[in-house]
Amino acid sequence: MKLLNCPHIGLRPVSEFSYGGEVTTEPDPIVSDDKDWADYVFNVNGEPGIRREWWHHGPSGIWFILERDTRTDTVVQILDSKDAVGG
Numbered sequence: 001m002k003l004l005n006c007p008h009i010g011l012r013p014v015s016e017f018s019y020g021g022e023v024t025t026e027p028d029p030i031v032s033d034d035k036d037w038a039d040y041v042f043n044v045n046g047e048p049g050i051r052r053e054w055w056h057h058g059p060s061g062i063w064f065i066l067e068r069d070t071r072t073d074t075v076v077q078i079l080d081s082k083d084a085v086g087g
Contacts, residue, residue: 001013001014002014004016004017004055004066004075005075005078006057006060006062006064007062007064007078007079007080008057008060008062008064008080009057009060009062012057012059016057016058016059017055017056017057017058018055018056018058019053019054019055020053020054020055020056020063021053021054022044022045022051022052022053022054023052023053023054023065024040026040027040048070048071049069049070049071050067050068050069050070050076051067051068051069051070052065052066052067053065053066053067053068064078064079064080065078065079065080066078066079067079
């Protein structure tokens with residue numbers, strides 16, 4: 001069974017978690033044009049490497065950020081969302 005470490009309650013089965021997408025910075029709504037928004041919504045970096053991703057632990061309702069190497073599916077670091085947003 002594959003396990004993932006929830007930053008609040010510890011090691012849990014990966015089936016309790018949901019992927020929430022890559023951590024990205026939203027374009028400035030005042031100065032950004034349609035091209036910036038289209039890029040933000042539709043384009044993702046598919047190149048293998050270290051990614052910062054949002055993950056949700058269903059039973060506890062906790063969102064957190066996980067840094068994962070997509071080449072090996074190895075967790076590099078788990079960050080509490082309140083400490084990691086904007087990083």
